[in-house]
Amino acid sequence: MITQINQRGFIAYVHDVFMAGVSFWVSFYLRVGDNWHLYRDDERLIIAAVALTFISATVFMPSGLYKGIWRYASIADLLAITKAVTLVILLFSFVMFLWTRLETFPRSILIINWFVMMILLGSPRFVYRLLKDYRFDKFSSKEVPVLLIGAGDQTELFIRSLHRLREMPYRIIGIIAENQNRLGREIHGIPVLGVIKNLAPLVKSFSQEDRPQRLILTKSNIDGALISSLLDTATELGMTLARAPQITELTTNMSKILEVRPIAIEDLLGRVQKPLDRDSMRELVMGRRVLITGAGGSIGSELARQISDFEPKSLALLDQSEFALYSIDLELEKRWPNLKRVSIIGDIRDGKRVKSIFSSFAPELVFHAAALKHVPLVESNIFEGIFTNVIGTANVANACSEFKVNAMVMVSTDKAINPSSIMGASKRLAEIYCQALDVEGGSNSQTRYITVRFGNVLGSTGSVVPLFQKQLIDGGPLTITHPDMTRYFMTISEAVELVLQASALGRTERRGKIYVLDMGEPVKIMDLAIQMIRLAGLNPGKDVEIKVIGTRPGEKMFEELLHKEENIIATASEGILLANPRIVHMNKIVKAISDLREVCAKAEKERLMSIIQNFIPEYCGNDIINYKIKK
DSSP, rough: OOOOOHHHHHHHHHHHHHEEEEEEEEHHHHHHHGGGGGTTTTHHHHHHHHHOOOHHHHGGGGGTTTTTGGGGHHHHHHHHOOOOHHHHHHHHHHHHHHHTTTOSTTTHHHHHHHHHHHHHHHHHHHHHHHHOOOOSSOOOOTTTEEEEEEHHHHHHHHHHHHHTTTSSSSEEEEEEEEGGGGOOOOOOEEEEEEGGGHHHHHHTTTTTTTOOOEEEEEEEOOOOOHHHHHHHHHTTOOEEEEEOOOHHHHOOOOOOOOOEEOOOOOHHOOOOOOOOHHHHHHHHHHTTTTEEETSSHHHHHHHHHHHTOOOSEEEEESOOOOOHHHHHHHHHHHHHSSSSSEEOOOTTOOOOOOOOHHHHHSSSSEEEEEOOHHHHHHHHHHHHIIIIIIIIIIHOOOOHHHHHHHHEEEEEEGGGSOOSHHHHHHHHHHHHHHHHHHHHHGGGSSEEEEEEOEEETOOTTSSSSHHHHHHHHTTOEEEEETOOOOEEEEEHHHHHHHHHHHHHHHHTTTTOOOEOOOOOEEHHHHHHHHHHHHHHTOOOOTEEEEEEEOOOOTTSSSOOOSSOOHHHEEEEEETTTEEEOOOOOOOHHHHHHHHHHHHHHHHHHHHHHHHHHHOTTTTTOHHHHHHHHHH
């Protein structure tokens, strides 16, 4: 039974073969004109027309002309028609030469026939697309008048996609360009009316009936400061601001729905995506057995998603949270059903369990994202924080060495620099241990230990953005700890991409170094709160209050990515720096890890502070201050 698509293709095929036969007679008439009667009794003309039709039927079917859809006819379809028609005319000329030496009719008919056949085959396709793409009825009153921001390829694609809809949700009043070069031009009949800096007076110049109600950003890579400015202008003018769908959505979505999305907080931060070496990432992962600890967390789950894209041989997901593990496993099952994977419930603090997992799975590449990360909670549970972040990391690192893993990538944090919290101190101790293992092994070690350090990620578990979102749902207030507090931010996706990039670099770089992701400019938490309220369509201070509640235990006013004594080394990848921190001798840190196991078991706080002071003299938490006073 022929499917609907094949039926349409067959109809197009019959149409083309028929038009090929018609083209011969049209070409003949165009050439001989009123002298037609001189050839009307020549039976060879009928045979020639049949031959052309038969040759066309033979050539057209395998030519690829019927894979495309007429509604989306493009230059590629025109090229396919050109190749097919050219081949038909060449074969027809050869056959006629063998049969009649081309003496049956004027030879110029062959050239004319090429043009006629191109018109008869190509015109119906493009007329059909024109009728489908453009509506000739008047605009509906239901359509929202909008202005498009940007005058590039994505704008053109958005307008074209919009015209394909039977019911257009928007009436595009005009286009606003970023610079003067596009002024006075049009894209699919939509004029470029002005530039962004003149947006406010331009909008005010419209009549009440035609005044736009929404601004739609069509450019995907646009500076966050500019988006923030546009949001200010839109709010002032009583308009909303939205983003057009991504290019992939516009090119693959054949449905009748074309939805713009609201501006997200990530857009306002406006980090420009760094160019990435995806080939090196694929080479790092492809065909290897990969283990991810903390796979159910924000970073771990995104690592699982992106690593799955690079076709690992198998993937092991390790987490102590049953629900978090179930969630990411279910997602991977839908997206990559053929990926061989195993979900493991386990605690990295259990060294025997970790070794058992390594023994059964035999990973070649380990991404260590498991950690306790919430500063105030770890500050209230210091021994749990040390046990998980330090002892747990040591368990994973030791297993990597014992089972000859190619590389272990440890996800660290900017809170490890001049730490003011146990969480930060614990991550710095974990860094020191992995550095020592990387250096101590030297060129004879099969395992490389790669540490990647970065700041806050938007939307991660326990971070400020989900907290603000919940507080907004509850009607406020939004709580911040200090009006001047700043933090570095990047999206989870970008952070993980750079982690993979740094991991690929780490296989060849010098040992004992720490990769530091370029986090851009720090953001004031107060500004973040204000922007999130405005994105919700509310007025800060009027509709939703912002309340300052004071700093929490272990919190710093300003985060740092580098210690003052860490020398920076450039890398081949933009957005990734290489720090050269002090190295601790392996024997010392091994002894400290052993002591920490005992300290955590006995809950000896003063002894813990002594170890931290010895290895991290810059630690400035309240506990260490009290410890020094007692001494």
